[in-house]
Amino acid sequence: xxxxxxxEISPSAPTLTATGAGNNAHMIYIFNRNGVCxxxxxxxRPLHTLNPQQDHKLMFGLLFSLxxxxxxxxPTSVDKGNLGxxxxxxxxxxxxxxxxxxxxxxxxxxxxxxxxxxxxxPRTGDLRETxxxxxxxxxxxxxxxxxxxxxxxxxxxxxxxxxxxxxxxISS
Amino acid sequence: xxxxxxxxIINKSGGLIFYKDYGSKGRMDTNDSLRVASLWHSMHAISQxxxxxxxxxxxxxxxxxxxxxxxxxxxxxxxxxVVCEPGTQNMEVLLKFxxxxxxxxxxxxxxxxxxxxxxxxxxxxxxxxxxxxxxxALLGR
Numbered sequence: 014x015x016x017x018x019x020x021e022i023s024p025s026a027p028t029l030t031a032t033g034a035g036n037n038a039h040m041i042y043i044f045n046r047n048g049v050c051x052x053x054x055x056x057x058r059p060l061h062t063l064n065p066q067q068d069h070k071l072m073f074g075l076l077f078s079l080x081x082x083x084x085x086x087x088p089t090s091v092d093k094g095n096l097g098x099x100x101x102x103x104x105x106x107x108x109x110x111x112x113x114x115x116x117x118x119x120x121x122x123x124x125x126x127x128x129x130x131x132x133x134x135p136r137t138g139d140l141r142e143t144x145x146x147x148x149x150x151x152x153x154x155x156x157x158x159x160x161x162x163x164x165x166x167x168x169x170x171x172x173x174x175x176x177x178x179x180x181x182x183i184s185s
Numbered sequence: 186x187x188x189x190x191x192x193x194i195i196n197k198s199g200g201l202i203f204y205k206d207y208g209s210k211g212r213m214d215t216n217d218s219l220r221v222a223s224l225w226h227s228m229h230a231i232s233q234x235x236x237x238x239x240x241x242x243x244x245x246x247x248x249x250x251x252x253x254x255x256x257x258x259x260x261x262x263x264x265x266x267v268v269c270e271p272g273t274q275n276m277e278v279l280l281k282f283x284x285x286x287x288x289x290x291x292x293x294x295x296x297x298x299x300x301x302x303x304x305x306x307x308x309x310x311x312x313x314x315x316x317x318x319x320x321x322a323l324l325g326r
Contacts, residue, residue: 039237058237068235075231082224083249085217086268088190088209090251096220108249113232115241132237 037134038180039116043151045164046102046126048073052167054176076128077118083108102126109141119144127151136185143183150175188323189279189316190252190268193218193269194287196300197262199226203303209268229256229264245277259284279319286311 040055050069058141063071085096087106102122110119112135121129121144128146129151154172155161161169194203201222206212213221229243247254256266257280265280265287276290290308291297297305 016295055237060237060239062234071231072235075228075235078224078249079228083247083252084223085213085221086254087251093211096217096224097317104243105208106250106252108247111244111247113236113241113244115236115238118232167296 036181037137037183037185039132039134041132041147041176041180042069042072042128042130043167044069044073044076044128044130046128047164048077049164050166051127051164054104054173056177056180072130073128076130079111080107080122110139121145121148123148133183134185137183138185140183143179146179147176150179188270188273188320190270192267192283192312192316193222193225193265194303195222195264195266198300199223200300202301220264225256225266226264229258253278256304257281257284263287272309273323279315282315284316 036057039057041052042050043052045051048070050073051067055067057094061068078159081097081100084100084105084107087091087093091108094100102124107122108120110117112118115135117135117137117140118132119133119140121141122131127148129147131140131144131147150172152168152176156163157165158169161167189207190209191204191206193201196202199222201219204222225264232244243258244256246256248271251271252268253271253276254266255276256264256270257277258264265283267276267280269276270278286308287303290302290311291305294305294307297303
């Protein structure tokens with residue numbers, strides 16, 4: 014588990030060369046530690062197999078199970094506990110991304126258990142910095158917003174535009 | 186230090202038919218390896234449902250903090266996956282090769298029953314050779 018530096022947004026966002034088509038991101042999910050979907054945005058999603066609520070539940074379930082799978086499989090530690098036992102954020106081995114032939118999912122969990130999930134084109138590189146930047150945006154625009162009640166869906170125009178803007182810079 | 190930590194083969198219904206450990210710490214017991222295998226099978230299926238685009242065929246690479254998991258699914262639904270060090274390259278090639286060994290020494294074995302655990306001596310031998318060769322190639326790089 015990595016630790017995050019100060020909460021100020023670094024003046025130079027980790028913008029990779031923004032020359033590509035600029036639309037490599039499919040969608041973003043933000044879950045809190047109870048599995049409530051705080052934010053869901055999609056930019057390019059032609060295929061919907063489920064209704065939104067079920068989709069969010071399935072995504073959270075997938076992440077939870079993959080996390081316990083990663084913790085159990087960790088080949089570098091001796092004591093791994095039992096499979097499926099819930100773990101605190103930062104405890105045990107976690108995963109940061111997986112790739113299929115049609116998409117890549119990047120995942121980050123903060124020490125408070127908030128999960129950031131970014132689904133992009135499979136050819137995009139390591140997006141851990143991008144997720145950290147989005148976490149910074151979250152801290153600035155959501156956590157510090159006096160009108161925001163923790164645990165409720167995020168309704169913050171400024172955050173949405175900032176995320177949209179940053180996501181557009183992801184190149185493949 | 187092992188480049189490859191373990192190899193799993195699971196049949197089309199998620200049952201573990203082959204598991205070999207190449208020196209990971211805290212070796213998994215039989216029950217755990219069976220559980221992990223069937224968990225992977227379902228995660229693989231769920232990942233296809235969550236795809237934003239049609240034509241998804243499941244997770245190919247899972248990158249965790251301390252390992253990478255490379256998965257290859259054959260046309261018949263048998264899944265091969267290796268757990269290796271983070272950033273190990275060319276695992277697709279190795280998986281394809283293991284698949285070849287599987288077709289040659291397991292499927293062509295008249296005593297092998299489909300979907301059942303693999304107990305074929307020749308397969309074991311060839312597999313050990315392949316992994317060894319891969320490790321040597323890795324050291325040379």
